[in-house]
Amino acid sequence: xxxxxxxxxxxxxxxxxxxxxxxxxxxxxxxxxxxxxxxxxxxxxxxxxxxxxxxxxxxxxxxxxxxxxxxxxxxxxxxxxxxxxxxxxxxxxxxxxxxxxxxxxxxxxxxxxxxxxxxxxxxxxxxxxxxxxxxxxxxxxxxxxxxxxxxxxxxxxxxxxxxxxxxxxxxxxxxxxxxxxxxxxxxxxxxxxxxxxxxxxxxxxxxxxxxxxxxxxxxxxxxxxxxxxxxxxxxxxxxxxxxxxxxxxxxxxxxxxxxxxxxxxxxxxxxxxxxxxxxxxxxxxxxxxxxxxxxxxxxxxxxxxxxxxxxxxxxxxxxxxxxxxxxxxxxxxxxxxxxxx
Ligand code: CP3
Numbered sequence: 001x002x003x004x005x006x007x008x009x010x011x012x013x014x015x016x017x018x019x020x021x022x023x024x025x026x027x028x029x030x031x032x033x034x035x036x037x038x039x040x041x042x043x044x045x046x047x048x049x050x051x052x053x054x055x056x057x058x059x060x061x062x063x064x065x066x067x068x069x070x071x072x073x074x075x076x077x078x079x080x081x082x083x084x085x086x087x088x089x090x091x092x093x094x095x096x097x098x099x100x101x102x103x104x105x106x107x108x109x110x111x112x113x114x115x116x117x118x119x120x121x122x123x124x125x126x127x128x129x130x131x132x133x134x135x136x137x138x139x140x141x142x143x144x145x146x147x148x149x150x151x152x153x154x155x156x157x158x159x160x161x162x163x164x165x166x167x168x169x170x171x172x173x174x175x176x177x178x179x180x181x182x183x184x185x186x187x188x189x190x191x192x193x194x195x196x197x198x199x200x201x202x203x204x205x206x207x208x209x210x211x212x213x214x215x216x217x218x219x220x221x222x223x224x225x226x227x228x229x230x231x232x233x234x235x236x237x238x239x240x241x242x243x244x245x246x247x248x249x250x251x252x253x254x255x256x257x258x259x260x261x262x263x264x265x266x267x268x269x270x271x272x273x274x275x276x277x278x279x280x281x282x283x284x285x286x287x288x289x290x291x292x293x294x295x296x297x298x299x300x301x302x303x304x305x306x307x308x309x310x311x312x313x314x315x316x317x318x319x320x321x322x323x324x325x326x327x328x329x330x331x332x333x334x335x336x337x338x339x340x341x
Pocket of ligand 1: 023024025026027028029038043070071072073074075076088092093094141143157204206318319
C-alpha cells in the first residue's frame with residue numbers, strides 16, 4: 001500500500017482535503033543536484049543505469065515532497081528500441097542522424113521485443129520503487145505516437161515540425177504505418193512498465209498542437225486512444241496534449257483517468273469542454289514560476305479555486321524550465337500543501 005495516495009485518489013475522482021501536486025519534468029536541470037550527475041554522465045547513460053535513473057527520480061521528492069514521482073527517462077527511448085538511432089546533443093537536444101522520410105527508411109523500423117530492448121527501464125523502475133519505499137506513487141510515461149513520430153521524421157526539435165507534417169500529407173499510408181508501429185511498441189512498453197511497478201501512466205503529446213483539429217483526430221488522438229484503451233485496466237492513464245484544447249471534448253469522453261491542460265486554456269473552459277466530470281491536471285504557466293514566491297502562492301491558490309479541489313491534480317501547463325530558482329519551485333509545491341479551501 002502506498003502511504004500518500006492522494007494522487008491515486010484524485011485520479012479516481014474521490015473527495016480529498018487538498019489536490020495532489022507534482023511537476024512535469026520535475027527531475028531536471030533547475031536542480032543543482034541534478035546538474036552534478038548531468039555533468040558526470042551523458043544523457044542515455046543516466047537513463048540506462050538504474051542507480052542513476054532512480055537517484056535522479058528521487059531528487060525532487062526529497063527536496064520538495066511532491067505527491068508523485070516520475071521516472072527519469074525520455075520519450076525517445078522508443079525510437080531507439082525500434083532501430084532508429086537517437087543522440088542527445090548538449091545545448092542542442094535530440095538528434096536523429098537517419099530520420100524516416102521514405103518507404104526504404106520505414107522498412108528498417110522494427111516493432112521490437114520491448115522486454116529485451118527496454119529492459120533497463122524496468123530495472124530502473126524496480127530500483128526506484130525500492131528507494132521510494134511506498135511513500136508516493138511512481139509515474140511511468142511515453143510520448144504520444146504523433147510526438148515520437150515528429151522526432152523520427154524531422155530528425156530533431158523544430159518550431160513547426162514541417163517535415164513531419166509533409167510526410168503525413170504527402171504519404172499518409174506510410175505515415176500511418178509508422179504511427180501504428182510506434183503505437184504497438186508503446187503499448188507493449190507501457191504494459192511492461194506497469195508490470196515492473198509503476199502506479200500511473202502519462203502520455204505526453206507535446207506536439208499535438210501543431211495539427212489542425214481534424215488532422216489531430218487522424219494523426220494523433222486515434223493512436224493515443226488506442227493506448228488508453230489497451231492500458232485502461234492496467235493503470236490510470238493521464239493524457240497530456242500541449243496546445244490541444246480543441247480536442248478536449250473528445251478527450252473528456254475517453255477512458256483516460258485524467259486529462260492534462262496547458263496554460264492557454266482556462267479552468268472554466270477545460271471543465272466545460274471535458275464535460276465537467278473528468279479529473280484534470282495542470283495548468284500553471286511554467287514561466288510564471290519566475291514571479292516572486294508570494295505571488296506564486298497567491299496564483300496557485302486561485303488556480304485551485306478555479307479548477308476546484310476535487311477531480312484535480314495541480315501541475316504546470318508544460319515542463320519546468322531550467323532557469324527556475326529552486327525556492328520558486330518550492331513555493332509552488334508548498335502553496336498546494338498549505339491550501340485549505
Ligand atoms: O518529468 C521528469 O522529470 C522525467 C523526465 C523526462 C525527461 N524527458 C528527461 C529529460 C520526461 C518526462 C521527458 C519527456 C520528453 N522528452 C518530452 C515530452 C515532455 C515535454 O517536455 O514536452 C519530450 C518532447 C522529450 C524529448 C526531449 N528530451 C527534448 C526535446 C530534450 C531536449 C530539450 C530539453 O528539455 O533539454 C530532451 C532531453 C531531456 N530529457 C532532458 C531531460 C532532463 C534535458 C537534457 C539532459 O538532462 O541532458
